[in-house]
Amino acid sequence: MTLDDLEFLCTDAGRDLLDLAAGLDWSRAHQVASTAAVRRADPVHAAAAIDVVTARARARGRIRGGEAMLLTDEAVQQATAWPVAALRAQRLSGRAVHDVTCSVGADLGELVRTADRVIGSDLDPLRARMAALNVPDALVCVADALAPPSRDAVLVADPARRTGGRRVHDPARLSPPLPDLLATATDRDHVIKCAPGLDTSVLAHSGEVELVSLDGSVREACLWSSGLSAGVRRRATVVRTTTDDRPGPWGPPRLVSDGVAVHVEEVTDGDDDEVDAHGEPDRFIVDPDGAVVRAGLVRHWALRHGLRQLDPRIAHLTGPRIPDGYTGFEVLERCRLDRKQLRRALRQRDCGSLEILVRGVDTDPDVLRRSLALSGSQPLALVVTRIGSSAAVFVCGPRTGRTDTEHLTTAHSKT
Structure with a gap:
């Protein structure tokens, strides 16, 4: 175009x-x-x-108001899903904000709902013009993100992580380069969106690193400057969406729009993290949300929900119940990582399909599944984990949620 x-x-x-x-x-x-x-x-x-x-x-479903915007396919692919963008905009409520990589204006559309004043700029004149048409309440211009034509506004940036259709992992090869962005923003409050797998320890960043997941998928890491993070260094933001006529897992929704309710659980390194760790499982094994794991907040989240670790170095948790809004596995049997023993145990339980979770053990789930020659009719799960210096395998029931386990408990009590 x-x-x-x-x-x-x-x-x-x-x-x-x-x-x-x-x-x-x-x-x-x-x-x-x-x-x-x-x-x-x-x-x-x-x-x-x-x-x-x-x-x-x-x-549709990704950008609020997108049905009336002037968009390109590439811009939509790069846009932040609106629940995530809206939550970020909420944290900037009342501030003057300058999105220095505004593209066609998807994030600007969320920022103008909460911010006091919104500026957008992009190096591409076409995208800047689209943004101006899409978000008339924002002031949009053509400018280099490394030379922002604003003062005092919070800088927001989302450097492009693809070039030639391929994903870029080196922070210095992003567009604009992440180290250069951080240097540009060093004396100003800023929020910079990054890939969730980025090793932030190699960056000149002293503020908060926020990991965000949406409906079970880790979407992004956000670098918040110290002036915006209130002393928090690590945060996991777990986002779940439901229709607005359904109850959410954690009380009232944070946002409701177009029939969608946005529910949020946040964990930070300011929360307590004193939890026990020993290798005997309770009734359920719970695999925390990926944002919690990547943020290094497994113990903090476990303590909040009455869980403990099987091993202090591994993210598999165990407890008497599955937390609201999450899923887990009821433990049926413990085995060694021995294919003959596992085949026998699964055959006795008529296993026909198998979800396999692996942490801390060098085992390929697909290779392991093929070697077990499943031929039954029941869905089960294997949790392969490390406890101490040894591998352990737990044969479990299929993935289940809190509501399912409550029905199961009621049925057991009646019998």
Whole structure:
């Protein structure tokens, strides 16, 4: 798409072309015919209109208000899911904020809901123009993220982590480079979004590192400057979404929008973490959310929920119940990491499908599963973990949640 294409799409004729494209079927089976129909209507601007319409479809549920935005497919792929972006905007409520990598304005749309004043800038003139059209309440300009044309505003940045379609892991090869961003923002409050697997220990960052998960998937790490972190160095933000007519796992939702309720549990290194660790399991084994694990807050989260560790170095937890909003496995039997013994135990329990969790042991779950020659009908799970210097395997029931275990307990008590 070009700037000329974009300006055309803002005209009456351009909106008519977008309406035409939006009314067509873009499934794989009809894509060729739909493309031909748009090209017949306007061969010059067809590609741009198709890009916007298909990007809007992909943005559904990811970008609030995305159905009316001018978007590209690449921008949608890079955009933060709206519940995560909205929670970040809440922490910046009442502040002046400058998003120095604003792209087409997805995050700006969340920031203008909470911030006192919002500036957006991007090095790409096309994306900056899209952002200005998409979020008219923000002041948008073309500028280099390493030379932000603002003073005193909190700097927000999301450096691009892909180049040539491939993911980049080296912080110095991001766009803009992460070390350069941190140097630019060193004297200002800032929030910089990064990949969740980033080794932050190698960075010149002294504030908070927040790990965020959404519906079980770890989405990002965020670097918050000391002035925004209130003394917290590590935070895990666990986000769950439900429909707004369903009760959430942790009380009232933090946000409700478009029929979606956003529920949040946060753990920080300011919480207590004195928990026991010994190798005999309680009734359930619980695998903490990935944000908790990556933030190094397993013990803090365990203490909150009445759990303990099986081994002080391993993230597998155990306790008499599964915490609300999470899943776990009921322990049935303990075995050695011996394939013959495991095959026998699983055959006796009529196992036909098997979820395998591995921590602290050099074992490939797929290779192990194939070697067990499952032939039964029941779903089970194996938790392969290290306790002390030895591997241990727990044969467990299938993954289950708190509600399921309450029904199970009630049934047991009646019998």
